[in-house]
Amino acid sequence: MKLYYMPGACSLAPHIALREADLPFGLVKVDYHSRRTEHDRDYREVNPKGYVPALVLDDGQLLTEVSVILQYVDALAPDAALLPASGMKRFRALEWLNYIGTEIHKSFSPLFRPTTPDVFLKPGREQLKRRLAVVESHLHQHDYLMGSDFSLADIYLFTVCRWLGDQELSLTDWPALLRHSGDIATRHAVREALVSEGLSDTDVE
Numbered sequence: 001m002k003l004y005y006m007p008g009a010c011s012l013a014p015h016i017a018l019r020e021a022d023l024p025f026g027l028v029k030v031d032y033h034s035r036r037t038e039h040d041r042d043y044r045e046v047n048p049k050g051y052v053p054a055l056v057l058d059d060g061q062l063l064t065e066v067s068v069i070l071q072y073v074d075a076l077a078p079d080a081a082l083l084p085a086s087g088m089k090r091f092r093a094l095e096w097l098n099y100i101g102t103e104i105h106k107s108f109s110p111l112f113r114p115t116t117p118d119v120f121l122k123p124g125r126e127q128l129k130r131r132l133a134v135v136e137s138h139l140h141q142h143d144y145l146m147g148s149d150f151s152l153a154d155i156y157l158f159t160v161c162r163w164l165g166d167q168e169l170s171l172t173d174w175p176a177l178l179r180h181s182g183d184i185a186t187r188h189a190v191r192e193a194l195v196s197e198g199l200s201d202t203d204v205e
Helices: 012-020 066-076 087-112 118-139 152-161 175-185 188-196
Strands: 002-005 026-029 054-056 062-064
Touching (some): 012 066, 012 152, 087 118, 087 152, 152 175
């Protein structure tokens, strides 16, 4: 398998997941501005959507979207127990994956977009804060999103929380989220992924 990524982007989540699952894979870096790969190929030839992540499977098929790739990784390595196997616990884990993807991750999108008018930035940040407050409240009572069990949802949350510093926000405003991100950052697979992408393994602000 081959994962196309941009350093520190949402592709970091499947990158970490692949390492957590101990699956063999290759990495191809994509430049954010030019949308060209490190081998000078137009990334849109690989993924017409133009954004990361993209996972090219061993048979040549293309898989995109963070939550879907995370579930695919889980399916390939069920013994890694990165998601509950079945029942309501699995649906709760998928509920968190979808909340992070649709409510938190996507709340960042207009904030990163240079064409977003300034008048929309403040309400956009306030919406993001409200979404994070839901997770903050939950993590005040639990070690991980799934209670005492680490899961792929924690990886996705860790990934998006790393972007707060780019929005003049700080995890210190959310003590439970800060603790959670610090815990996730100590995992071997996480440290390996961060170093591999040229990111600081202590940059969780």
